[in-house]
Amino acid sequence: MSNNENAFEKFLKNHEEEDWNASLTELLPFIHEVDRNATQIWFKFYPIKLFRVLQESAEPEKLIQKFVMQGKYKLADQIDESHVFLYGHRYWSQVKKAVEEYAVSFQPNGHEKLSNEICKVAKNVSEQTKVDESLLVGITAVAFMTLVQVGLPAMKAASGKMLIDAKHAKLSPEKVLAQRAKDDGQGIFGFLKTVDKQWTVTFNENTDNSFKLMNEEEIASGAAHDNSKDWKAMDERCIEGPIPVECRSASCGTCWVGVLGGAEKLGDVKRLEGRRVKEFGYIDTDEKKPLIRLACQAESYGAVSIVIPPWNGFWGKYVRKMEEGETEEASTSMTA
Numbered sequence: 001m002s003n004n005e006n007a008f009e010k011f012l013k014n015h016e017e018e019d020w021n022a023s024l025t026e027l028l029p030f031i032h033e034v035d036r037n038a039t040q041i042w043f044k045f046y047p048i049k050l051f052r053v054l055q056e057s058a059e060p061e062k063l064i065q066k067f068v069m070q071g072k073y074k075l076a077d078q079i080d081e082s083h084v085f086l087y088g089h090r091y092w093s094q095v096k097k098a099v100e101e102y103a104v105s106f107q108p109n110g111h112e113k114l115s116n117e118i119c120k121v122a123k124n125v126s127e128q129t130k131v132d133e134s135l136l137v138g139i140t141a142v143a144f145m146t147l148v149q150v151g152l153p154a155m156k157a158a159s160g161k162m163l164i165d166a167k168h169a170k171l172s173p174e175k176v177l178a179q180r181a182k183d184d185g186q187g188i189f190g191f192l193k194t195v196d197k198q199w200t201v202t203f204n205e206n207t208d209n210s211f212k213l214m215n216e217e218e219i220a221s222g223a224a225h226d227n228s229k230d231w232k233a234m235d236e237r238c239i240e241g242p243i244p245v246e247c248r249s250a251s252c253g254t255c256w257v258g259v260l261g262g263a264e265k266l267g268d269v270k271r272l273e274g275r276r277v278k279e280f281g282y283i284d285t286d287e288k289k290p291l292i293r294l295a296c297q298a299e300s301y302g303a304v305s306i307v308i309p310p311w312n313g314f315w316g317k318y319v320r321k322m323e324e325g326e327t328e329e330a331s332t333s334m335t336a
């Protein structure tokens with residue numbers, strides 16, 4: 001992040017995690033259903049709290065090691081691609097340009113509200129592109145947060161390219177939602193089947209990448225049978241199948257996923273998973289069917305669509321200790 005922040009960057013910088021959460025809650029009713037889960041998942045994948053802790057640390061490299069962070073966790077390294085799973089990614093280039101222009105022309109009056117500013121830019125883009133505003137609010141919120149974490153110069157330097165192929169890019173939001181809602185047929189005697197039912201887990205809607213798993217099987221177990229590609233060559237965390245795994249027992253946090261569609265078709269979060277996701281720092285909720293799950297724990301009872309984050313780490317427990325007043329050194333000297 002540049003030290004020469006402009007007024008807009010300073011305005012955004014004044015918002016902490018709670019402010020972003022509150023703004024997102026206010027915006028959700030205005031985000032099209034196709035991106036309501038995706039936007040919430042994106043904000044869990046790129047948390048401002050983790051970004052700030054690393055940014056403000058005197059020894060970020062040491063913290064990164066303590067948090068056992070693996071993969072691509074820096075937004076600066078994926079400005080154009082981090083949000084490819086949002087439907088609104090299709091409009092990234094227009095939204096990115098509009099946010100950059102807004103950032104330059106911003107004249108603060110001291111009464112700005114984050115959610116209003118996001119809606120204002122989304123409305124501008126909607127008027128220019130004739131795209132429904134509800135399809136632009138989520139991706140505009142993402143662009144605002146990206147600006148916070150990468151700074152205006154880096155954002156401007158990114159190409160703004162849309163990364164979905166033509167066939168998938170032209171799918172309507174309704175079609176995407178219909179595909180997410182579809183369950184696998186089980187044949188004409190499917191109603192007699194019990195344990196041998198099979199379900200599809202789509203893990204990249206833009207390429208139709210998917211694997212099958214048995215009824216009640218955990219998502220990560222199903223993924224392990226998928227040898228259709230050299231997943232390790234694409235992401236070295238993938239030792240078997242497309243979902244990174246290590247422990248398979250809710251201990252390492254490697255296998256977290258976001259659930260774009262079908263969260264209600266996964267088994268309830270059990271005590272161990274519920275406790276560990278908070279300790280990892282991924283999500284802080286007691287919901288039984290949240291949008292963030294550990295793939296080694298979540299059993300499937302139907303077809304689901306997930307998104308695999310490009311990184312994993314174990315930071316929530318340590319950051320909580322730091323917030324409670326422990327020094328960085330003391331909090332990160334605890335054992336997992």
Ligand code: FES
Nearest residue numbers: 248250252253296
């Ligand atoms: S593989 Fe370690 S938490 Fe799931």
